[in-house]
Amino acid sequence: MKNSLFIQACRCEKVSRPPVWMMRQAGRYLPQYRKIREKTDFLTLCKTPELAAEVTLQPVDILGVDAAVIFSDILLLLEALGLPLKFESGGGPKLDKVFYLGETVRSLHPLDCSKLGFVYDAIKIVNRKLEGQQVPVIGFAGAPLTLAVYMIEGETSRDFHRARKFLMRETSSFEKLLQKLAKAVAEHLIEQVRAGAGAVQIFDTWGGLLSRDLYKKIVLPSLRQVIDPIKTLGVPVILYVNGSAQHLETMKESGADVLSVDWRLSLADVRKRIGYGHAIQGNLDPTYLYQHPSDIEKSTAEMLYMHPEPGLIANLGHGILPDTPVENARAFISTVKNWKC
Numbered sequence: 342m343k344n345s346l347f348i349q350a351c352r353c354e355k356v357s358r359p360p361v362w363m364m365r366q367a368g369r370y371l372p373q374y375r376k377i378r379e380k381t382d383f384l385t386l387c388k389t390p391e392l393a394a395e396v397t398l399q400p401v402d403i404l405g406v407d408a409a410v411i412f413s414d415i416l417l418l419l420e421a422l423g424l425p426l427k428f429e430s431g432g433g434p435k436l437d438k439v440f441y442l443g444e445t446v447r448s449l450h451p452l453d454c455s456k457l458g459f460v461y462d463a464i465k466i467v468n469r470k471l472e473g474q475q476v477p478v479i480g481f482a483g484a485p486l487t488l489a490v491y492m493i494e495g496e497t498s499r500d501f502h503r504a505r506k507f508l509m510r511e512t513s514s515f516e517k518l519l520q521k522l523a524k525a526v527a528e529h530l531i532e533q534v535r536a537g538a539g540a541v542q543i544f545d546t547w548g549g550l551l552s553r554d555l556y557k558k559i560v561l562p563s564l565r566q567v568i569d570p571i572k573t574l575g576v577p578v579i580l581y582v583n584g585s586a587q588h589l590e591t592m593k594e595s596g597a598d599v600l601s602v603d604w605r606l607s608l609a610d611v612r613k614r615i616g617y618g619h620a621i622q623g624n625l626d627p628t629y630l631y632q633h634p635s636d637i638e639k640s641t642a643e644m645l646y647m648h649p650e651p652g653l654i655a656n657l658g659h660g661i662l663p664d665t666p667v668e669n670a671r672a673f674i675s676t677v678k679n680w681k682c
């Protein structure tokens with residue numbers, strides 16, 4: 342697996358073309374996923390390893406992506422820490438809101454990884470089914486900040502006012518919360534690697550809420566706490582931050598091998614700012630996949646032109662949107678696969 346295109350690109354080695362996959366590639370834009378969802382609710386799907394494995398493999402079989410991100414959700418970790426989680430049909434996640442931060446942090450018990458055994462079992466099944474193919478499994482988790490924000494708000498919100506208020510008013514409790522979450526996130530990622538994940542990605546979906554200085558001061562230590570122990574396992578660590586423009590230099594300091602950036606940045610600028618030594622993952626605007634396939638080819642080619650050196654993993658700048666036509670996703674993937682470095 343170390344010779345797969347994907348792992349080589351993570352290591353900035355010279356490759357014949359950039360590898361390609363899409364965040365949220367296993368999901369609702371695929372009719373084959375929707376068919377399974379007609380009979381099974383989302384959480385049951387995540388917790389049934391055979392089904393989670395089947396859904397993980399759909400984009401590999403249908404689109405020929407170069408990596409298989411395991412089908413799961415970042416919020417299952419919070420459920421395993423004792424917070425009741427629901428997904429309302431057609432809506433987003435719902436958790437019980439936190440009212441007293443200090444008390445909540447004190448009462449949060451350590452992670453019992455056996456509660457997430459279904460994730461590790463799904464990874465083992467996927468690896469068995471991918472035997473002989475050079476397609477690594479990507480394990481993942483939410484970044485401590487993004488998880489903390491969901492704990493405090495209970496759901497997705499417009500500007501995450503409550504979480505930011507807690508951060509400013511109860512800074513030391515907030516930092517303790519990030520530390521506790523970082524320990525759990527690291528343990529969960531390590532177990533995924535032990536089960537066979539060839540790389541791991543940390544999703545900091547709400548990192549863009551914070552200023553550069555605050556992110557560096559409050560969030561960076563928790564990212565290091567997650568990444569340091571994984572580095573010893575020898576698998577690449579990918580850090581995705583939505584709102585990476587103000588945080589690129591901090592992302593570099595986190596110790597991650599691959600910096601995954603959103604669509605607001607140009608790849609040429611990212612390379613200029615971070616220098617050489619880290620791979621870059623990104624970053625086509627997911628809404629560009631609403632264009633005609635011939636225009637998607639053009640946009641994808643423009644993105645690839647911007648980064649001629651090794652160390653690029655082609656991806657979107659955030660997850661693929663649920664109403665994206667499959668043919669449009671295919672246009673993106675095949676443009677990358679036909680590219681010559």
Ligand code: CP3
Pocket residue numbers: 363364365366367368369378383410411412413414415416428431432433434481497544546660
């Ligand atoms: O990338 C993949 O294909 C693997 C699967 C995956 C899911 N969630 C499945 C999912 C991954 C990597 C995630 C990560 C995740 N989950 C993030 C970080 C990445 C990002 O997109 O910002 C976040 C913030 C969540 C929390 C979450 N889960 C929300 C806010 C929602 C509702 C909004 C939405 O996209 O539907 C979910 C539900 C969810 N997670 C679905 C899937 C396939 C939709 C469930 C369904 O109705 O079938």
